[in-house]
Amino acid sequence: MYIILPVNNHHHHHRFVYSEEERRKRQNPEHILESIGLKSGMRFIDVGCNDGFFTLPAARIVGSEGKVFAIDIDKTALAKLSEKLLSEQLVNTTVICRPAEDVIIDNEIADIIFYGTVLHDFKDPLKVLKNASRMLKPDGIIVDYDWRRQNSPIGPPYEIRFSQEYVEQLANEAGLTIISSEVVDSNFYSMTFKKH
Ligand SMILES: C[S@@+](CC[C@H](N)C(=O)[O-])C[C@H]1O[C@@H](n2cnc3c(N)ncnc32)[C@H](O)[C@@H]1O
Numbered sequence: 001m002y003i004i005l006p007v008n009n010h011h012h013h014h015r016f017v018y019s020e021e022e023r024r025k026r027q028n029p030e031h032i033l034e035s036i037g038l039k040s041g042m043r044f045i046d047v048g049c050n051d052g053f054f055t056l057p058a059a060r061i062v063g064s065e066g067k068v069f070a071i072d073i074d075k076t077a078l079a080k081l082s083e084k085l086l087s088e089q090l091v092n093t094t095v096i097c098r099p100a101e102d103v104i105i106d107n108e109i110a111d112i113i114f115y116g117t118v119l120h121d122f123k124d125p126l127k128v129l130k131n132a133s134r135m136l137k138p139d140g141i142i143v144d145y146d147w148r149r150q151n152s153p154i155g156p157p158y159e160i161r162f163s164q165e166y167v168e169q170l171a172n173e174a175g176l177t178i179i180s181s182e183v184v185d186s187n188f189y190s191m192t193f194k195k196h
Pocket of ligand 1: 047049053054072073098099113115116122123175
């Protein structure tokens with residue numbers, strides 16, 4: 001049974017919101033994070049984290065030796081995330097309520113910088129990627145996991161989706177080199193970048 005709620009807030013372009021349980025059938029965050037190489041002790045930045053679909057599993061995986069930074073502009077979503085972090089006593093995660101365009105936490109601190117179905121949502125995705133390039137360790141990677149550019153009954157409308165070719169162009173402009181670009185399944189692609 002699908003639980004579909006109409007959305008009337010700032011997620012206007014997302015026509016439906018699915019329950020986390022329903023979403024997990026399409027996207028398993030633990031599996032995705034493990035497949036991109038996230039490990040205990042790493043430093044991970046979740047850009048456009050919302051209420052933590054990827055942040056919470058990432059915080060569990062990196063553990064007490066690791067560190068997670070979670071960035072979003074949605075105060076309500078971040079409050080929910082903070083509550084969940086607190087209830088699990090995940091003290092390794094810092095929540096940052098600012099536009100990703102304005103955030104450079106520090107130079108060369110991250111092993112993995114992650115965009116989970118979000119790059120197309122930023123006002124200035126090029127600036128966001130340039131910031132990521134600054135924050136990335138020399139051997140770190142940037143991962144963009146997003147909806148394939150096609151019409152589908154679920155997910156954001158076709159017009160706002162980014163094709164893999166477009167993301168590669170943006171990333172090159174931001175000083176990044178592509179490592180891989182893969183179609184994951186009927187809905188999603190996963191792309192990986194490193195610094196030049
Ligand atoms: C489709 S949601 C994806 C959230 C999350 N990565 C996930 O997979 O559940 C997009 C998120 O991007 C956030 N967002 C949009 N523009 C932003 C910006 N300029 N800076 C930071 N976050 C932004 C929204 O508030 C929203 O939470």
